[in-house]
Structures are given as C-alpha cells and as structure tokens.
Amino acid sequence: MSQRTKIKALLQSQQTEIDVTVKGWVRAFRSNRFIALNDGSTNNNIQIVVDFENTDPALLKRITVGAALSVEGKLIASLGKGQTVEVVATEIEILGDSDPEKYPIQPKKHSLEFLRENAHLRFRTSTFGAIFRVRNSLAFAVHQFFQERGFVYLHTPVITASDAEGAGETFHVTNFDLDNIPKTETGEIDFKQDFFGRATNLTVSGQLEGELGAMALSDIYTFGPTFRAENSNTTRHLAEFWMIEPEVAFNDLVDNMDLAEDMLKYVIKYALDKNADDIEFLTQRLTEEEKTKPQNERSEMTLLEKLQFCLNNDFERLTYTEAIDILKESTPNKKKKFVYPVEGWGTDLQSEHERYLVEKHFKKPVILTDYPKEIKAFYMRQNDDGKTVRAMDILFPGIGEIVGGSQREERLDKLEQRMNEMGIPTEELWWYLDTRRFGSCPHAGFGLGFERLVLFVTGMGNIRDVIPFPRFPKNAEF
Ligand code: ATP
Ligand code: MN
Numbered sequence: 001m002s003q004r005t006k007i008k009a010l011l012q013s014q015q016t017e018i019d020v021t022v023k024g025w026v027r028a029f030r031s032n033r034f035i036a037l038n039d040g041s042t043n044n045n046i047q048i049v050v051d052f053e054n055t056d057p058a059l060l061k062r063i064t065v066g067a068a069l070s071v072e073g074k075l076i077a078s079l080g081k082g083q084t085v086e087v088v089a090t091e092i093e094i095l096g097d098s099d100p101e102k103y104p105i106q107p108k109k110h111s112l113e114f115l116r117e118n119a120h121l122r123f124r125t126s127t128f129g130a131i132f133r134v135r136n137s138l139a140f141a142v143h144q145f146f147q148e149r150g151f152v153y154l155h156t157p158v159i160t161a162s163d164a165e166g167a168g169e170t171f172h173v174t175n176f177d178l179d180n181i182p183k184t185e186t187g188e189i190d191f192k193q194d195f196f197g198r199a200t201n202l203t204v205s206g207q208l209e210g211e212l213g214a215m216a217l218s219d220i221y222t223f224g225p226t227f228r229a230e231n232s233n234t235t236r237h238l239a240e241f242w243m244i245e246p247e248v249a250f251n252d253l254v255d256n257m258d259l260a261e262d263m264l265k266y267v268i269k270y271a272l273d274k275n276a277d278d279i280e281f282l283t284q285r286l287t288e289e290e291k292t293k294p295q296n297e298r299s300e301m302t303l304l305e306k307l308q309f310c311l312n313n314d315f316e317r318l319t320y321t322e323a324i325d326i327l328k329e330s331t332p333n334k335k336k337k338f339v340y341p342v343e344g345w346g347t348d349l350q351s352e353h354e355r356y357l358v359e360k361h362f363k364k365p366v367i368l369t370d371y372p373k374e375i376k377a378f379y380m381r382q383n384d385d386g387k388t389v390r391a392m393d394i395l396f397p398g399i400g401e402i403v404g405g406s407q408r409e410e411r412l413d414k415l416e417q418r419m420n421e422m423g424i425p426t427e428e429l430w431w432y433l434d435t436r437r438f439g440s441c442p443h444a445g446f447g448l449g450f451e452r453l454v455l456f457v458t459g460m461g462n463i464r465d466v467i468p469f470p471r472f473p474k475n476a477e478f
Contacts, residue, residue, distance in 0.1 A: 003021060004021045004022060004070075005020050005022060006039060006041040007024060007037065007038065007039045007042055007044070007045070008041035008042035010075060010087070011042065011083075011084070013085060015075070016075050016076050016077050016085060017074065017075070017076060018075050019072070019073075019075075020073065020074070020075045021070065021071070022037065022039070022046060022070075022071050022073075022087060023069065023070045023071070023095070024037040024038050024046075024068070024069065025039070025066060025067065025068050025098075025124060026063060026064060026065050026067045026098070027045050027065065027107060027124075028065060029064065029065065032050070032052045032060055033050050034048070034049060034050070035048035035063060035069070035071075035089075036048075037069060038124075038129070040123070040133075042277060043126050043129055043130050043277055043278055043281050044083075044277065046083075046086065046087060047080070047082075047083050048073070048086070048087050048089050048092075049073075049086055049087065049088045049089060050063070050089050050092065051088075055092070059092060063094070064098050064099070064100040064103070065098065065100060065103060065105070066098030066103040066105060066124070067094060067095075067096060067097055068095040068096035068098075069092060069093065069094060069095060070092075070093040070095055071087060071089050072089070072090050072091040073087040073088050073089040073091070074087065074088045076088055104118045104121060105118065105124055105125060110125070112462065112465055115127075115465075116464055116465065116470070117477075119469055119470075119478050123468075126281060127281075127282070127285060128465075129278075130278035130279075130282050130458070131278075131282070131454070131458050131460065131465065131466055132468065133278050134271050134278050134282070134454065134457055134458055135454045135458075135466060135467075137271045137275050138267050138270070138450070138453060138454060138457060139223075139450070140270075141266065141267040141270035141271065142223060142244055142263070142450075143223070145262075145266045145267060146219075146246065146263075149219065151219040151220060151221050151246065152217045152219065152220045152221075153220075153221060153222075153223065154206075154209075154213040154217070154221065154222055155222070156203065156206030156209040156210055156213075156224065156245075157203060157206075157209065158202060158203055158224070158225065159173050159196075159201075159202065160200065160201065160202075160209075161196070161198055161200050161201075161428075162208060162429065162432075169228045169229045169230045170202060170204055170228075170229060171202045171229050172200070172201055173195075173200045173201055173202060174194050174195065174200070175194065175195045176193075176194055182194075202227035203224075203226060204226060204227065204228055205226060205245065206222040206226075206245050207247065207379075207445060207447065208429070210222050210246075210445060211247050211408065211432070211435060211443065211445070212435060213247065214247040214249045214443055214445070215249060215435045215439065215440075215441070218248065218249045219246070219247075219248050219249070220246065220247050220248075221245060222243070222246075223243075223450075224243070225240060225241070226240070226241055226242065226243040227239060227240055228241075231473055233472065233473055235461060235463055235464075236351075236400060236455075236463055237472075238464070238467060238472055239471040239472055240467075240471040241449055241450065241451050241467065242449075242450035242451065242467075243447050243448065243449055243450060244447070244448040244450055245445060245446070245447045245448075246259065246263075246446065247444075247445035248443060249443045250441060250442060250443065251442070251443060251444040252390075252407050252442055253369060253381075253390045253392060253407040253444060255444060256392060256405055256407060256444035256445065256446060257315075257317060257367050257369075257392055259446075260367075260392075260403050260405065260446050260448070261314075261367070261394075263448070264310075264365075264402075264403075264448075264453070265311050267453070268307055268310060268311060268456075268457060271457050272307055279303065279304060279307070279457070279458075280304070282459050282460075283303040283304045283459065285459070286302070286303045286459040287302055287303075289461075303458075303459035306398075306459075307457065309364065310364070310365060310396075313364050315364065315366060315367050316364055316365070316366045316367070317369065318367075318368065319369050319370040319388075320349075320368050320369065320370055320371045320372065320388070320391075321345065323349070323357055323368050324345050326361060327342040327353050327356065327357070328342050328344070330356060330361070338350070338352055339352060340352065340353070345372070346374065347375070351400045351401075354395045354400045355395075355398075357395065358395045358396065358397050358400075359397050364397075365394060365395065365396050365397070367393070367395075368392065368393050368395065369390070369391065369392045370383060370388040370389070370390065370391065371388060371389060371391040371393075372387060372388055373387065373388060373389045373418075376389050376391045376406070378409075378418050378419050378422050378424050379406070379408050379409055379415070380406040380407070380408065380409060381406065381407040381408055381409045381410070381442075382409060382414055389406065390406050390407035390444075391404075391406045392405050392406060392446065394446075396452070396456050397456075398455075398456065399452050399455055402448065402449060402452045402453060402456065403446050403447065403448045403449075404446065404447055405444065405445055405446020405447060406444065406445075406446070407442065407443070407444040408442075408443050408444060408445070410436060410440045410441060411436070411440070412433065412436040412437060415433065415436055416433065451463050451466050454466040454467075
C-alpha cells in the first residue's frame, strides 16, 4: 500500500477502521507515544499513536521534530480530546532524519524575524502554512474572476526598455562584463554593444503593453512579477512583487472602480470560503499579537470581522479634493498630530493621511479619484478643469494604497502635450502613441499589488512575510 492519503482528507474522513498510509513531517512527539504529523494540506495535524512497547527504541529515537515519516496504520475514531480521528501505527518508516540539536524550527513560538532568516523552513510552521495556502487561493481566484468575465490573460514582458511610471526606480538588465563596460568616445556607456543593443530594465509595470492588448482584445489582465529598485525599507514595499493589471477598452473610471471593487470582494470571499480554517487560525494569531499592543492601538475588529466587513460594505468613493477638505478639518490635523501637516491642495497624501481616512473617518475601504495631474502619471485622462486627472487609488485599512489606476488619456493631442510637459520622450514610445493614432477609444485599468492583498487577507503586518522569498534592500537570500 503506497497510496498516501492527505491529512486534510483523513481528518474529514467519514469512514474509520480503514487501513491508511500517511506521510508528512513531525511537528511534535510526546510521551514516546503521540506524533503530531503535518503534510501541509491543512493547518491541523493528524495524531499518530505509536505502540512504543513494541517498537524498536532506535526507531523511536529518530522520531524527532522535523523528520519526514511514512506511516501505515488504521484510522480510528479518537478517544482523546482535540481530534476526531487518529491513526494507530502498524509501521513507521523514517524517510528523512532531522537532528533535534540543529533543526531551527522547534515546537514553540518563533519570532517572524527569525523565521524570515529561515525562510527555507518557515513553510513548516502553522502561520506560514496558512499564509501560503491563502496566497495560493487568492492567486487562483484572481484568474477565475477574470476568466469568468471573458478576460484574456496577457503575458507582458519582464525585460523592457520603457519605464512606465518614469520614476526611474528600475533594475538594469545587461550582460556586459561589469569589470569592462564598453564606453563611447565621449565616455558614456555604449549600450549599442549590450545584449539588446540598448539600455533595458526589469519591468515596473505591464500597463503600457497591456493597453496595446486591450486595444484589440478589449478585456485583458496581466499577473506577473514586477520589480522596483526603490530603497524604501517599509513594511509595504518589496523589490520584487506580483502585480495584477487589468485593462479594459470602452471602460470609464466608474466602470474601472466597479471592476476593482468586484474583484477584491470576489477574491476575498473565495479565500474565506476555501480557507476557512487557515483564516480562523490567522484571526487568532492576530488577536494574540494585538494583545501585546496598548489598548488604543488595537483594532476594533478581528481579522475575520474585517474581511466580512469589507465584503458587506460599499467602498467609499470621493475625490481627492473632498479628501483634502476632510483632512484639513480633521482633529489630528488641527491638533497637529500628523507628522506631515495637511499641506493643502496639490500635494500627495502621506500614508498617515490615507490611514486616517480609511481607519478613522470612514472606517472602510476608500476610493479616491481625480487627483492633481502634477502628482500622477502622464497617461491619465485629463479632466476639463485643467487641473485634475481621472485617477483612482483604493485605500485599505491597515495597508494604505492597495490599487492604483485610472481612465487613460485616449486623445492623441492631449497625451502628446502632457508628455512634452513632463519631458517624456514621445519618439521612444511611438508604439504606445500608435494606439491613439489608429482606432483610439476610451479605456481604463488599474494595478493591484498582489502581496498587499495577501497582507490584508492574512492580517500579517509585514509584506516580507507574505511572499515565499522576499527581495528587499540588502537581501536576496535563498
Ligand atoms: P506606493 O505609493 O505605495 O509606493 P505606488 O503609487 O508606487 O504605490 P503604483 O505604481 O500605482 O503604486 O503600483 C500599483 C500597485 O502596486 C500599488 O497600489 C501597490 O499595491 C503595488 N505596489 C507598488 N509598489 C510596490 C512595492 N514596492 N511592493 C509591493 N507592492 C507594490
Ligand atoms: Mn511606490
């Protein structure tokens, strides 16, 4: 009998008194008798009961935390508390030993920082098992949401010569010998001799290419790795993250907001249904963590309540201008409690301002629209007031910005004029401008940072804990 049954299925089994094979890693072994075994299919362990009196002591010694086992035995209704079924072992095989003196993951609470340094093994903890199962469900749900609506999944390039945001926070891609970089006569780097014959970088966004797809396929989305060399050591930024970018022909900003809100609710609901156990576990984890904070810093809702609240309430929609008015009049601003006082119209909102709107004022997700054109990208559609653009940012409690999007400028003359004002070379983006020359039409899209979504749904506090192997300044281990 080599067919293994996953622990999740065993724990749900309606049948008992059946022979089973189960494989997994030891989470705990107590009284030389009870093994808690986990195979990652669920946060719950199956209890293996060992007949220690009739088991070779040498084998018993090798049943240590972290060891990989194959167990044959009988599934029975459990007599003990805490589980409905357990496996009475008839045969135990050690597939892989784990030296208890050296194995870093002990059956006790480890700090998240410690586990980040042991990211190769942190999957074996209950917290990270739950996080990565939830992450998996969210990724699947994103695809299912768009596929059900007839969107085409478009793969935009990872290597590009354009910097979509013009922010310049890109990683260079080159195969130059770094000790001997070819220079031109005037002493500049001679990219003509580089692999692509020009300067290239890792993508910061698939949007511009996504727009090209939408101008023929109508509804597309991308879902891929994105790279930003921003040296911001925050709990919300990674150097490598995954972004979902839908782009839809004929949509305006309201359609765009509706799409984003529907999508967020859909994927959160999917994870709630699919990963009820994991979210329950993460809810308890967060509640425990919050107990260590002073009362006034604890959130009023549990994780589960926050997720349900998000599903059951419309996101608040208001303009940037309205938000500025609210912030100016707010108590923390008047009492000078903000680190950055609200400067007035035209400046970018600080994350403390965004969080005030979401967490204190509206107490729910907020969509801000119609930002000053000076603080937004060149491709956003210009409003008739001459001052604002059809931008939208979605702000989430505890996260801040989770989505950034806009209706795009589809009028060639307006777009070129804005690019000139902002010093963006129109010749280089000839292919982008061609869509405005041939059959241009209104269209809109947005970018959702996937890890920020996973942060929200898992209730974790640091983005480095919701991607398997985080890339951030001075860290590319594993
Ligand atoms: P922020 O102001 O938070 O840096 P941004 O304005 O740079 O965000 P966009 O360029 O609009 O963000 O990117 C779209 C989305 O991608 C953001 O709403 C966010 O969810 C996500 N995102 C942006 N930068 C990062 C990053 N460095 N790490 C993880 N996610 C990110
Ligand atoms: Mn940024």
